[in-house]
Amino acid sequence: MSDDRHPIGVIGTGYVGLVTAAGFAQLGSDVHCVDIDADKIARLEAGEIPIYEPGLAEMVAANRARLHFSTDISDALAHARLLFVAVGTPPTYSGDADLTAVRAVVDAVPALSTRSERQRHALVMKSTVPVGTGASIKRVLAEQGKQGLGYVSCPEFLKEGTAVEDFLNPDRVVVGDDGGWAGDAVVDLYAPLDAALVRTDIASAEMVKLASNAFLATKISFINEIANVCEETGADVIEVARGMGLDDRIGQKFLQAGIGFGGSCFPKDVSALKQLAGNSGYHFQLLNAVIEVNELQKRRVISKLQKHLGSLVGRTICLLGLAFKPNTDDMREASSLVLSARLQADGAKVRVYDPIAEEEARRLIRGVHFASDALDAIDGADAVVLVTEWREFVDLDWNDVASRMAGKLVLDGRNALDRATIAAAGLTYEGIGRGTLTCLG
Numbered sequence: 001m002s003d004d005r006h007p008i009g010v011i012g013t014g015y016v017g018l019v020t021a022a023g024f025a026q027l028g029s030d031v032h033c034v035d036i037d038a039d040k041i042a043r044l045e046a047g048e049i050p051i052y053e054p055g056l057a058e059m060v061a062a063n064r065a066r067l068h069f070s071t072d073i074s075d076a077l078a079h080a081r082l083l084f085v086a087v088g089t090p091p092t093y094s095g096d097a098d099l100t101a102v103r104a105v106v107d108a109v110p111a112l113s114t115r116s117e118r119q120r121h122a123l124v125m126k127s128t129v130p131v132g133t134g135a136s137i138k139r140v141l142a143e144q145g146k147q148g149l150g151y152v153s154c155p156e157f158l159k160e161g162t163a164v165e166d167f168l169n170p171d172r173v174v175v176g177d178d179g180g181w182a183g184d185a186v187v188d189l190y191a192p193l194d195a196a197l198v199r200t201d202i203a204s205a206e207m208v209k210l211a212s213n214a215f216l217a218t219k220i221s222f223i224n225e226i227a228n229v230c231e232e233t234g235a236d237v238i239e240v241a242r243g244m245g246l247d248d249r250i251g252q253k254f255l256q257a258g259i260g261f262g263g264s265c266f267p268k269d270v271s272a273l274k275q276l277a278g279n280s281g282y283h284f285q286l287l288n289a290v291i292e293v294n295e296l297q298k299r300r301v302i303s304k305l306q307k308h309l310g311s312l313v314g315r316t317i318c319l320l321g322l323a324f325k326p327n328t329d330d331m332r333e334a335s336s337l338v339l340s341a342r343l344q345a346d347g348a349k350v351r352v353y354d355p356i357a358e359e360e361a362r363r364l365i366r367g368v369h370f371a372s373d374a375l376d377a378i379d380g381a382d383a384v385v386l387v388t389e390w391r392e393f394v395d396l397d398w399n400d401v402a403s404r405m406a407g408k409l410v411l412d413g414r415n416a417l418d419r420a421t422i423a424a425a426g427l428t429y430e431g432i433g434r435g436t437l438t439c440l441g
């Protein structure tokens with residue numbers, strides 16, 4: 001790639017920030033990364049990658065000479081015109097987005113002394129924020145005497161687990177601004193990726209992100225409700241989804257029924273959009289249902305277990321997978337958090353295993369047995385629940401599993417397992433929206 005690209009700054013070195021930084025370094029920019037977490041910066045300086053994301057360590061290592069790490073935003077400002085903001089925007093108790101970290105970044109930008117200096121810098125918002133945040137930040141900047149500092153909304157669409165690939169091959173790049181050099185500079189930065197460009201105003205760019213996540217979450221809750229009706233009526237949701245998805249107005253993606261969506265984005269972004277609508281006087285009825293269906297879906301696992309085992313008191317339940325999805329260590333809003341708590345509340349003994357997320361899970365889940373591998377977790381279990389469809393669980397030797405279990409029930413929370421193989425091993429298979437398959441032999 002070219003080596004004459006402008007340096008950039010990235011504020012916040014989490015999943016989005018670090019991938020963005022490594023990605024732009026790969027495209028030829030010097031990238032000045034800033035985080036308030038001094039420990040994280042020290043680890044990055046030492047060549048350690050604090051998160052699990054396939055391909056990220058390699059990309060950081062390959063571009064190490066172009067990546068600079070600091071806890072001081074002035075270091076980024078001294079070198080870069082564009083400061084990408086990728087700090088967290090977690091939910092508050094009310095479900096609104098918590099903009100504390102975003103505000104802290106705005107406040108931390110020093111008042112640039114000369115007019116020409118101010119007009120050479122801009123904030124580029126990667127964090128997911130409510131519509132209106134850009135306009136409000138521009139007002140705050142003016143109040144703080146930092147007017148002239150540019151502002152661009154450039155929401156991020158990468159997916160954990162495939163984030164590096166998504167950075168390099170985005171479906172689209174959305175750039176929202178009021179016109180001017182900063183928006184053009186962001187478009188130039190992304191030009192080598194040859195992605196579809198949506199150049200629009202700030203509010204619309206902010207809404208593209210929230211609406212996209214809310215739509216995907218709606219698709220998941222929709223297919224989960226279809227799955228629940230399939231269970232009552234004898235249809236198989238996998239066949240139904242296949243038949244639906246071949247209609248190119250619908251598409252195959254996000255039609256996998258399961259035990260609900262989690263993660264750092266969908267739950268909080270759906271609820272942030274619902275709150276945003278409410279705060280603006282509009283009752284977003286559909287999103288209430290999307291959220292409620294998702295909560296109930298996680299809990300249906302408990303009633304399925306009770307249907308097969310009766311009371312769960314004293315029963316041993318194995319949860320395979322803890323991360324909110326495979327190929328990540330992210331535990332935010334993972335279904336395993338609700339399940340492990342509910343099972344223990346119902347008197348069950350819970351054994352768990354995750355190949356990557358255990359360290360993070362140990363901080364969040366108490367009272368369970370963390371097993372050393374999948375077969376250890378399964379040992380003596382009355383039921384095994386597939387919570388996260390890591391490849392190694394899909395590839396388990398089910399005869400081996402059967403010989404280790406005390407009971408026979410395998411509850412496939414992601415419809416990822418081969419039910420015929422499981423039944424052939426003498427186990428009882430139950431998925432989501434597909435009925436029960438028991439070995440008759």
Ligand SMILES: NC(=O)c1ccc[n+]([C@@H]2O[C@H](COP(=O)([O-])OP(=O)(O)OC[C@H]3O[C@@H](n4cnc5c(N)ncnc54)[C@H](O)[C@@H]3O)[C@@H](O)[C@H]2O)c1
Binds near residue numbers: 034102104157159160
């Ligand atoms: N994770 C995803 O898959 C994903 C995808 C698209 C968009 N987003 C959005 O991107 C944003 C970041 O998400 P994430 O998952 O990368 O978060 P994260 O929690 O992994 O990382 C945020 C980082 O920002 C740092 N930080 C907090 N306050 C700071 C400050 N004042 N100055 C400098 N650094 C600060 C934190 O220490 C942390 O390292 C969120 O708004 C999220 O909704 C996330």
